[in-house]
Amino acid sequence: MDANVFKQINFGAIAAETEKEYYPKLLLNGYIDNQGYINKIVKGPHFLVYGQKGSGKSAIGARLLLKSKEMGHSSKLYTLERLNYNSFGKISTSKEAPEVSNTRNWEIVLHIAILNFISSDEKVMKSNKKIKELIDGLIQIGAIPSKDIFEIVSKVEKKQIGANIKLASGETSTETSFQYSYENMYNNLREAVNSIELPNDHFIIIDGLDSVITHRDNQRKVLSGLLHAANLINDELHSYRIPLKIIVLCRTDVLDKLNDPNKQKIVSDRGIELNWYQHGIPLAENDLIQMINLRAKIDLEQEIDVFKEFFPAKIENKDVRKFLLDYTRHIPRDMIDLMTKIRDCCTGPISKNTIIAGINRYSADYFYGEIRDELVGILDDKVVDDLFSILQSMKTYRFTFKDMKATMDEMGIKMDLEQALSQLYDIGGIGTVTKKESNDEYSFKFRDRYSKYCSTDEIVIHLALQNALKARGKLERVGKALP
Template sequence: MSFKEIKFGFAAAEKEKSDSPQLLMQGFFDAYGYISEIIGMNKFLILGPKGSGKSAIGARLELLSDSNKMFFTKQYYLTSFPYKPFSSIALSSEAPETKLPINWEFILLIASLNSFIEDPTCKYHRNHKIDAVINALKNEGILPSEDLAQIVKISSNKQFMVNLKSIISGQKSSQSEKVPFNIEKLFATLQSLCYSLQMKFMHYIIIDGLDDALTQRSIQYQSLSALILAADRMNDKFKTNKVNARIIVLCRTDIFDKLGGPNKNKVRRDSGILLDWFQDVNDLKSTNIIKLVNLRAELSLGRKIDIF
């Protein structure tokens, strides 16, 4: 095998996951135990410069989930996220700093429910209201959904209707008896459901692509600040209620530094992981980046090698 044939990886972790998943399984170099910190230490905010491996961590978690079935993952990308419709979801009439975290909680509860319903060990206190909500979300095309943009576009549409009578009273009504969807009632029911579930397995809801199609518009930065705040609050609620779930946010460091929010640094200190490949050493061969390169070369060649 020539040097050109050695598979060192792809620029995008998503492509690496689909084309060469073994690179993320056997060729993943985790010098500082980042995966263990996420799984075992309640870390949820993964920070690092572009190309530092944030998406690779998300992709590896997905592959580990597929291979050992000991936890579930759902990964969502904000590539084409509709920020303006998102901000128009009418859950609150308060200022953006209050309204947007509530909107994110609503969207992320639905995203979490997408994962929960796939878990055969998931148990909840069934009643007509909850069953009606789940059925309504399925009928409206929100559940299941692999795209946060789809959830936002449907739920922010004025034509979005559910059978309010079913949700409130648990009684079925005919198609002609449908009334305008009361999003506050749905939100309250989702909170009641998702924060009381009992599950054997852990569920990780991974949010990636925060820098995709990002402009300098203030609504985007306000929305991303609200996302991190909402994830922090939701993770606290999951933990308090002993629900095996966590929202994971992958964010570029330079974008995070531009975000507002009074608790930003607290979240970073308590729940953040900073990916940093820089090492100020005299022996370059002892650096983690060189070890990663050699690890992937060994994986391609099937034998130990030092390509330097």
């Protein structure tokens, strides 16, 4: 097939929000769900969807929104992108422990989010007087209608509620009676939501946790409260046979930093992990390979195997599909951008040089920035800058912690190097190498979620980051860096 056909293929966008607005057909029909994630969310107890950044969490939320009419359910998306933690802490003046007050505050916010969701349903409003009264009061203080969680929180903090607390307690508010009013508000909201009668399934999707996580302990406690509150509300709604569920989309490295005594139980019983790494299966059956071929089929409107049709069978004695996958962290976002960059470098028949040119562009223009972006907030900006300066100064792709520490000292940089490398490991920027008798054993977080960085193991930079940092010699040889 003519290479010009390959140049025309739209593999999609790296952000689900963009695909939803501009390429909805790809999001609806070009998403591989061989594990039945959507079905588990819709029909089962699962509400927590977690995975690496770029693993498709937002895509699941966007698909639920796009497929609402087809599947006969209603969905609404809320984001935490503008969440103000200072305002969140002012919802209650309680002196309870943060893990208790944060959960209770989230219950209030999520109950209001539910009422905001159903406030446009005239049948529900007419059939339940209690709900209508609460919604009317929430409208008066501006908490409804709300586009996101930030708007709800900003109106429901103490001072805003004080202007019209009668919506919850039937009384006016004063400074001295606020705590009593707060408890009544919580009870009334909960009672009202648990009396809702809905004709079909409703889903509230909470996204944007990636945008707010930092190294600050307070934020982690607030997000832990969200996870706990969503679980409590979902259990209660289920017990009342109300077909409504709160879905939380969370990055794995963010989830791992949250502290809640019930977290592991929630993860095990109610969680869905988006793990695209598949070891030991035929490459033709790999979900990421299938996703690329499916998207090409949708765009070209014909069955096609992109890799067999356009690419050389092997590069550096490695199947070209394996060669390309090794430049990703085995997530859709990486694979889509890599294929797009190769397409953009195509000027004729696709050769090894064409693919290498695409890898160069992908490594420098996408992968390097993605890794840095994922560290922002978790590490201080200066630490991130210093970390990459040290990596670039190493001039090799594999080294020991001791070697890197010596380079850091020579450069006069002071930082907690082990902590920084642990964070870099968690997002797939580096892996570790354990020397065995027969061969070396490579470990990456995206291969094994429960693996951890160990400073006694050798460090190996991810292939794409090696390329961006120019940490190896000729790119033609980088395929040999990993088994």
